[in-house]
Amino acid sequence: MLVSRRMSSPVITVSESTPIMEALDLMRRQNIRRTPVVNKKGKMIGIVSDKDLLNAGPSEATSLSVWEVNYLLAKLSVKDVMTKDVLTVTEDTPIEEAAYIMAENKIGGLPVMRGQEIVGLIT
Template sequence: MSSNVVATRPETPINEAHQIMRENNIRRLPVVDKGRLVGLITIGDVREASPSDATTLSIWELNYLWSQLTVEKVMTRNVMTVNPATPILDAAELMLEHKVSGLPVVDEKGSLIGIITESDIFRMLVRNRLPQSTS
C-alpha cells in the first residue's frame, strides 16, 4: 500500500487533475472532500472527457470548455475500497473480479489513508518470492 497518496478535490478543474497525474506518474487520483473519499478519477476518465479530434470548436473554445470541466463531473462515485486490515490477496482478488487496477484504503470514518495498486502487489510478489530450485 502506498500511504502518501496524491489526491484532489471535487472542484478541481479536470485539466489540473490531468496535470497532477502526469507530474506524479499516476493513473488514478482519489477525490477527497472534508477528509473523506468521495470518488476516483482515472486517466481513462480524463481521456473520455477530452474533446474529440473531430470537433469544430476553435482551440480557444476548447481550452475554455476544458478549464470549466471539474473532477466531480467525471469522477466515479461509490468507489470500491478496502480497509487497512484487508489481506493483500483479498484486495488482489477484488481487483481481478471487478477489473480495477487500484483500490483506495480507507479507515472506519471513510478517510483516505492509502491506495493499493497492481504495482504494489507485483512489488510484494517479487520481494517475497521463494528461491527457485536449480534442478
C-alpha cells in the same frame, strides 16, 4: 500478506472542485494514474483516473477549435467525471482479496481505508 504492506502512502488526493486539466497535470507530475477525490471536509467522495480525465475531452473528429476545446475543458471539474461509487479495502485485507476485487471489477486500484480516513492506495 496484507494490503498495508504494499499500499502507497500517503495518498495524493484532489478536491472535487479541481479543474480536470489541473488534476491531469498533477497526476502526470506525480506519476500516478488515479487519485481519490475529497470534499471540503476531507471525506472521500469518489475516485478519478487519468482515463476519466482524458475521456472528458471531445473526440478527435471534433470541429471545435483548440480555443473552444480549452474553454469547455476549463469549465469541467473533477466532480463532473469522477466515479462516485468507489470500492475500497482496509489495511488488514489480504492482498489476494484486493487483487481479486480489482480483477473482478476491471479496476486498477483501490483506496485503503481506516474507518472514514484514506490511508493508502493499492494498485
